[in-house]
Amino acid sequence: MATMNKTRLVVIGNGMAGIRTLEELLKLAPDLYDITVFGAEPHGNYNRILLSPVLAGEMTIKDIMLNDVDWYAQNGITLHLNKTVMQIDRVRRKVIADDGTEADYDRLLLATGSNPFMLPVPGKDLPGVISYRDIKDTDEMIEAASRYRHAVVIGGGLLGLEAANGLKLRGMGVTVVHLMPWLMERQLDRTAAGLLQKSLEAKGLKFLLEKQTEELVKGESGRVCAIKLKPALSNVEGDGETIPSDLVVMAVGIRPNTELAEAAGLHCNRGVVVNDTMQTYDPRIYAVGECVSHRGIAYGLVAPLFEQAKVCANHLAQLGISRFTGSATSTKLKVTGIDLFSAGAFTGVEGAEEIVLSDPAGGVYKKLVIKDDKIVGSVLYGDTADGSWYFQLLRDGQNIRELRGRLMSGQSHLGNSGHQGQNNAASMPDDMEVCGCNGVCKGTIVKAIKNNGLFTLNDVRKHTKASASCGSCTGLVEQILASTVGGAYQPADVSRKPLCGCTDYTHEEIRKAIIERKLKSIPEAMGFFEWRNVNGCASCRPALNYYLLCAWPHDYQDDPQSRFINERAHANIQKDGTYSVVPRIYGGVTTPAQLKRIAEVAEKYAVPTVKVTGGQRIDLLGVKKEDLPKVWADLDMPSGFAYGKSIRTVKTCVGSEWCRFGVQDSTRMGIALEQALDRMWAPHKVKLAVSGCPRNCAEATIKDVGIVGVDSGWEIYVAGNGGIKAEVSLFLVKVKSAEEVMEYSSAFIQLYREEARYLDRTVHWVQRVGMDYVKKRIVDDAAGRRAIYERLKDALRDEKDPWQERVHGAAAQEFAPIRFQSKNFVLT
Amino acid sequence: MSEWIRVCPLEEIPRLGSRVVQTEKCDVAVFRNGSDEVFALKDKCPHKGGPLSQGIVFDRRVTCPLHGWTVQLDSGEAVAPDCGCTHRYRARVDKGEVYLNLF
C-alpha cells in the first residue's frame, strides 16, 4: 500500500541480483523507499546456483530459498509473483504487467537476468526440449528422469555438464553433444578438459565432441524422440548419426534479457548499458545482473553481480560514493567429487608464460598463466586448495616475482597451525574439525552455507564462528564456501577494504583525509566521513584512535574508551576477568635485584601463576584489576606492553660477550633497540630479535624485524611472523654499524606505522605492498629513510610510561570498583 | 516498594564506558553511552561469562572483551546471529546521580 510521502522504487525481476540489491539497500536506508517487486516466476527469491545440487538430488527447493514471501512482507515490500512486466512507460513513470497490474515509480530497477539461447534447429519447440534456467526446468528434468531413459544435453559448458551429471544421477543415460573440440573450452585448456572428461566418463556420461545438431526428431507421442547430428565436421566415426533421446536440454549459452528495456527505448548493446553507478541512460532507471552490459561486459556469474548490487544500493540510498569498475571472475564446477577451478585468461595471452604442474595419473593438474610478473589466469584440477589465493593475486594484480618459487607448492596453509595440517577441504570428512579455536566441523559449515544462503567469508564467520578467531583456518573455510556455492564465492577485494561496517571508505582514504583535513578527534573523523552508526563500533574506534595518534603524535588526545580493554588497563585480561602483568625486561637481561622484587610482589599479592614467557620475560598471571596500580608501584619496572598493538619484545641471544660462536654483541644491540622503541604504538604488535651469529638462537627470522650478526656487520630481515601462520622474514639489507641497524630498523617500522592498515602485522602489509616498494623507500632512498627515522624519534619523544602515570593517580576510576554499601540506599 | 541504590555521580562513569558495582549478589556493570543514558547488566557475558564492563561501548551496545560478542544494553540480549541473554537491572539518572535497582 503506497504511502504517498515515500519515494517509490519498483524492481523488475525477482532474482538473485535484484533482491540482493534490495537487501543491501535495506541495510543502508531501511525506510527511504516504498518498494514493489515484480517476478515472472511463482517463487520467492531462490539461489539459482543451487539448482544443480537440486537436480542431482543433493538438495531440495526448500533448501535453496534465499528470501521466502514472508521476508518481503516483513520488510513492507509489495510482491507481485507470477506477473511478467510487459511495458515500461517512461513518460508516466509506470510499469504494466501481463495481467494488467500497474505500478508507478520514481526509481526503477531492472534485474531481468538472461534468457537461455535456443538453437534455431527444426524441432526446437517440441515437448521434451528444454533449457536449464529455473525451478520449472529443473522440475521438468526430474519429472522426465522418472519416466524416460535417454537424455541428450547440448553444450559441454559449466551448465550443460552440471545438467548432465544431475540427470545421470537420476538414472538416465546421458550423452553430451558439444560443438567444440574439448569441454568447457571457455574456462579450461585442453589438458584439464581431458582430465575432466575422463572422470565424467567414469561417472557414466557419454560425450560427442565437435558435433553439431541438425534436427530434433518428433516421436509418435509428439514428444521429441531423437537428435540427428550434422554429417562430417571431421570424419570421426558416428557422424550424421541419430541418437535416441526423450529429453533434450539445451545449454548453449545465455542472452541478456533486454526486450523490455529495448521496447522502452533504453540504450542496449548485448545488455542494458549502464555506467559505473549501475545507472542506465535514463537517470531514473538502474539495472543490475545478467541483463546488464557494463563497459562492454555482460557477466554470467553471481559474484560480480553482487558487487553491482552493492554499488547500485549505495546510489539508490543516495550515498553516492561507490563505483563498479568491473571484476575478474572465477568458476568452479559443482559436480560432487570433481574439484575444478578456473579464473581469468589462460589461452592465447600475448607474451604470457606458463607454470604447469601435471600429474594425470594422480588426477592433478595446475596451470598458472603469468604476464609481466602478474598472474593473469589459472586452471586447477584435482587440487584447488590454492584457488582463492591465486585468484586474489590475479584480481589485485599483485607482483609475484618474490613468490614465484613458492607459487606452485601453494600458500594454502604452509606453516599454519590449528587444524591438523589439513589443507584440502574436499578430502575432509564432515565431522572433521576445521576451526580449532571455536571447534567447528566441516559439516556444520556446509550446512550453514546452504540453509542460510551464505556467500561471503564474513557471513560464514558470523553464523558459524569458523575462522572468526585466529583466522588460521580461513583458507579451508574459503574452499568449503567455494565448492558449495561455486563461482559465486569471491574472496573479498583486499585492494579496497572498507574500514568496517560503519563506512564504505577504505583505511587508506581515511588516513589520508585525517592528515589533509587536519581531523584531530574520532567524532571529527566520523563526522567528516558520515559514519553510519552512532559512535562507530568495536572495530573502527580502535583503528581510528591509532590512525589519529600516529598522524598527530603530540596533539591528539588519546581516547581510552576506544581502546580494547588490554590497552585501556595496560594489562592482559584473562578468561576469568583477572589480569596479567608483564614488566619490561630489556633484551631479556635481568638482575638478581629485579628478580627479587618480582618475587616479593608475586608473594605479596598472592599471584597464582608466575611464568617465563616466550618473549624472554616474566608474566604474573591472575592479578585483580584493582590491585594493578599497587603491583606496578611495588614492581617499579616499566610496562612491557605485552597487552598492546605496540612494541612487544626484542628477543636476544647471549652473543659475542659470552658465546664461543658469537661475532656481534646481540644483547647490547637488542637492549638499545628495545629502549629506542619503548612505548611505541603500532597497527599491530611489533616483535624484534637480534642474534649474534647465523646460528640465530633468537629466532630472528620469524620476527617483524630480525637482526642477524655476521662477521662483517649485521643482516636485517623484515616481515617475519611466528604466530598463526609462520612466515620466514625477507632480507632487507646488510649494514656495518649498530647505528645503521637502528636507522634502518626504525625507518622500516615507522613506514609500517604510517602506511599499514590497523591489525596488519608487518608480514600482511609487506605482502600487499611488495618488498620492492619497501626496499625503494628504506634502502634506495637514503634521505627519505632518514626523514622517516626522524619522524619516529619525534613521535616517541614525549611518550610516558603508562604504569608510572597510573601509579601516580592517572585514570584512577578505571581500576576502582564501586562497593555497594547500605549507606547509599535511598528509598523512593 | 522498590529500593534504589545511589551508585555515583554520572560524571564518575566515563562516557562510552562503565563502572563495576560490587554487590553481595554479584558484580553489576553500569554503563553510560554517548547520549548519557545509563544501563545496568550483570557483569557476565552470555557466551562464557566474560566481564562486559570491560568491553567497548557504542550506541546501545557493548562488545565483550573476551570473544567479541555484542550485547544489547537495554535488554541484555546478545546481538544476532549469537544468542543468549544476561540479566538486566534498572538504572536511572536523577539530578546528576546514577541510581541502580537490584530488585
Ligand code: SRM
Ligand atoms: C604470554 C605469552 C605466552 C607465554 O606464556 O609465553 C603470550 C600470550 C598471549 N599471546 Fe602470544 N604470547 C606470547 C608470545 C608469543 C609469541 C612468541 C614471541 O613473541 O616470541 C608469538 C609468535 C611470534 C609472533 O607474534 O609472530 C605469539 C603469537 C601470538 C598471536 C598470533 C600473532 C600473529 O600475528 O600471528 C596472538 C593473537 C593476536 O595477537 O592476534 C597472540 C596473543 C596472545 C594473547 C595476548 C591473547 C590475548 O589477547 O589475551 C596472550 C595473552 C596472555 C597474557 O595475558 O599474557 N600471541 N605470542 C607470550 C608473551 C610474550 C611476551 O613476553 O610479550
Ligand SMILES: Cc1cc2nc3c(=O)[nH]c(=O)nc-3n(C[C@H](O)[C@H](O)[C@H](O)COP(=O)(O)OP(=O)(O)OC[C@H]3O[C@@H](n4cnc5c(N)ncnc54)[C@H](O)[C@@H]3O)c2cc1C
Ligand atoms: C543451473 C545453474 C547453475 C548456476 N551455477 C552457477 C555457479 O556455480 N556460480 C555462479 O556464479 N553462477 C551460477 N549460475 C548463474 C547465476 O545463477 C546467475 O548469474 C544469476 O542467477 C543471475 O542473477 P540475475 O538476478 O541477473 O538473474 P536471475 O537470477 O535469472 O533473475 C532474473 C529474474 O527476473 C525475472 N524476470 C525476467 N523478466 C521479467 C519481467 N519482464 N517481469 C518480471 N520478472 C522478470 C526472471 O523470471 C528471473 O526470476 C548458475 C545458473 C544456473 C541456471
Ligand code: SF4
Ligand atoms: S598464550 Fe598464546 S598460544 Fe597460548 S592459549 Fe593464549 S593465545 Fe593461544
Ligand code: FES
Ligand atoms: S565471554 Fe563474552 S564473547 Fe566470549
